[in-house]
Amino acid sequence: MTTSEGPGKPQSPLTPACRAFLRNGMAEDDHASGCAFCSARLGARRKLGEWLAQPIAPPAELESAAFLDSIKTRIVDRAEASALGQLLDQAMPVASPAALERAFPVDLLDSAVGTSAVGDPTGDLVGSVGELGWARVRQRVLQQMHADRSRHLARFRMIAVFGVAAAAILCSILVSEGTRRPPSIVFTDVSSVPSLEFSPMAVLRHGTDH
Amino acid sequence: MPSTEPNHRGVSLLKRLFHGATLTALVVVVSGFSTAQSKSKPVAQNPGASTSFASGISLGAIDYAQRTVDCTITQRRRFLGPTGVPVTVREEVKVDADGTDAPPYELTYLGVEGEQPGSPLWQQWAQNYTRFASLYHQHGGFRVRNLPAAQSNYTVHNFGQITRAGRSACRIVVLPNRFDKAVWLVDVDATTFLPLYAAEYDSQLRLLSEVEVVTFSTAVQLTNPRTPSMTVTPYQDFAAAEQAIGGKGLVEPQTGPLSEYVLSRIHGTDNPLNGRHSMVLTYTDGIDECFVIESPGVPEYFAGLPSQIGSGLDDASGNHTIARYRDPSMSVLLFWYDGVGFQIAGRGSLRRLDEFAKTIYAKAVTGR
Numbered sequence: 291m292t293t294s295e296g297p298g299k300p301q302s303p304l305t306p307a308c309r310a311f312l313r314n315g316m317a318e319d320d321h322a323s324g325c326a327f328c329s330a331r332l333g334a335r336r337k338l339g340e341w342l343a344q345p346i347a348p349p350a351e352l353e354s355a356a357f358l359d360s361i362k363t364r365i366v367d368r369a370e371a372s373a374l375g376q377l378l379d380q381a382m383p384v385a386s387p388a389a390l391e392r393a394f395p396v397d398l399l400d401s402a403v404g405t406s407a408v409g410d411p412t413g414d415l416v417g418s419v420g421e422l423g424w425a426r427v428r429q430r431v432l433q434q435m436h437a438d439r440s441r442h443l444a445r446f447r448m449i450a451v452f453g454v455a456a457a458a459i460l461c462s463i464l465v466s467e468g469t470r471r472p473p474s475i476v477f478t479d480v481s482s483v484p485s486l487e488f489s490p491m492a493v494l495r496h497g498t499d500h
Numbered sequence: 501m502p503s504t505e506p507n508h509r510g511v512s513l514l515k516r517l518f519h520g521a522t523l524t525a526l527v528v529v530v531s532g533f534s535t536a537q538s539k540s541k542p543v544a545q546n547p548g549a550s551t552s553f554a555s556g557i558s559l560g561a562i563d564y565a566q567r568t569v570d571c572t573i574t575q576r577r578r579f580l581g582p583t584g585v586p587v588t589v590r591e592e593v594k595v596d597a598d599g600t601d602a603p604p605y606e607l608t609y610l611g612v613e614g615e616q617p618g619s620p621l622w623q624q625w626a627q628n629y630t631r632f633a634s635l636y637h638q639h640g641g642f643r644v645r646n647l648p649a650a651q652s653n654y655t656v657h658n659f660g661q662i663t664r665a666g667r668s669a670c671r672i673v674v675l676p677n678r679f680d681k682a683v684w685l686v687d688v689d690a691t692t693f694l695p696l697y698a699a700e701y702d703s704q705l706r707l708l709s710e711v712e713v714v715t716f717s718t719a720v721q722l723t724n725p726r727t728p729s730m731t732v733t734p735y736q737d738f739a740a741a742e743q744a745i746g747g748k749g750l751v752e753p754q755t756g757p758l759s760e761y762v763l764s765r766i767h768g769t770d771n772p773l774n775g776r777h778s779m780v781l782t783y784t785d786g787i788d789e790c791f792v793i794e795s796p797g798v799p800e801y802f803a804g805l806p807s808q809i810g811s812g813l814d815d816a817s818g819n820h821t822i823a824r825y826r827d828p829s830m831s832v833l834l835f836w837y838d839g840v841g842f843q844i845a846g847r848g849s850l851r852r853l854d855e856f857a858k859t860i861y862a863k864a865v866t867g868r
Contacts, residue, residue, distance in 0.1 A: 473865040475820045475858050477833075483825050484801065484834055487771055488778065490791050491830035491845040493632045494640050495709070497579040497587065497625065 642698035650786025790846030
């Protein structure tokens with residue numbers, strides 16, 4: 291259905307009734323049955339609904355990391371090859387690790403600071419100090435190591451001795467508090483039956499208790 | 501660790517040797533002694549005669565007879581007198597058995613053999629019987645005091661039939677399982693299974709006591725049942741006795757050193773002369789007895805001695821002292837602690853009483 295909207299302008303196929311039909315969610319009514327445009331839209335909607343009701347499994351390639359990486363690589367390559375990529379390469383060059391090593395400030399070693407700290411980088415370091423000197427240095431380092439170790443051992447022994455002594459003192463205190471020395475009992479022999487108020491054995495043997 | 505098996509075999513062998521030697525020696529010694537001392541000489545009968553009676557003699561039979569058989573007997577009881585001279589006293593005993601181990605009885609002093617009635621010795625023993633007749637009857641002589649303990653600690657050996665007091669009897673020897681106890685020679689009546697003769701010997705075969713029945717009858721009629729001269733109150737256990745007697749410092753003994761002895765009786769005594777209370781604990785191994793007497797409130801036993809060491813006090817070296825008297829017939833150990841006098845008494849050969857006394861003393865001192 292065409293509607294005239296003004297001179298020189300192409301006419302929209304939508305009428306106010308069509309727009310109202312679309313705005314109202316394309317509910318089936320008399321307008322759709324009488325309008326070819328809206329009826330076609332309604333049929334397309336039904337078909338699309340059927341398709342959407344059946345979920346489609348994605349392709350297996352989408353789950354492949356290599357496939358995705360290849361896509362990303364292709365995107366990066368195209369960006370590098372584009373005008374913007376070339377411009378960035380010129381403005382911000384990327385230095386490689388080998389280049390960084392070659393960029394070490396060797397000139398600094400030739401200065402007075404480098405010479406005093408390291409010595410002649412092109413000379414023989416061992417020869418400049420002397421073997422005797424290095425032997426002494428080595429001996430001093432070893433002595434220092436042994437001294438440290440013996441100090442550690444002595445400290446450990448001292449701690450151990452104090453610990454054992456403390457434990458012994460504590461145990462003796464605890465034991466002495468918990469136990470009593472049994473009484474010392476001695477026997478004294480007498481030559482006659484003691485005179486007692488009641489002595490059953492004396493009565494049974496002698497007939498009397500005195 | 502050295503094996504103890506050879507030691508056990510050695511001890512077992514020694515035991516057998518001891519028993520065999522003792523049995524042989526007893527038969528020889530007793531036969532001669534009885535012939536010399538007794539007017540009613542035993543007549544040895546044919547050992548080949550019927551053994552049905554001899555084989556029935558057991559400690560159980562004797563125990564049953566003591567509980568159930570009435571009797572009226574005249575017997576001689578021999579003591580080692582205060583001066584060391586043996587004294588033979590004649591007495592009459594009437595027992596009205598009632599099934600218990602302490603039936604009513606009557607014990608009457610008849611006189612001292614060889615003494616005229618009214619003589620000083622005769623009167624002295626009359627006084628002794630007035631005071632101690634209960635003790636003579638209950639604790640003197642042979643008696644099965646605890647049958648299970650007696651059966652586990654003694655063995656009975658039959659030596660055939662004889663005649664004693666005009667009655668047929670069987671001679672048995674009751675041997676202890678340990679060396680430190682007395683050996684008993686007993687003539688048991690064939691009809692009633694009551695002892696008609698009992699002699700006590702130590703391990704050296706020294707005669708320690710003797711009771712010999714002269715006349716025997718199973719009829720009895722008590723006219724004046726015997727009551728102890730001191731008030732005697734029996735108690736169920738130590739706690740009841742301690743509460744009744746009162747006084748702190750009483751000690752409940754533990755029979756560690758005397759493991760085969762059991763507590764047979766606890767009673768309290770009240771001395772009529774001074775009203776003093778004492779606790780008497782009687783222990784028995786079935787036949788033998790020992791006593792622990794605890795008397796609260798008594799003065800220290802050895803306070804008057806010139807020695808500075810008291811029986812219950814620490815001496816300069818911190819020792820506690822037990823006074824000990826021991827001869828072949830008896831052991832008496834005395835000590836005093838915290839106001840309580842302790843006396844432990846038993847047979848002379850029972851040297852384990854020393855350790856027993858030590859444990860009681862230690863418990864009195866430490867309180868546990």
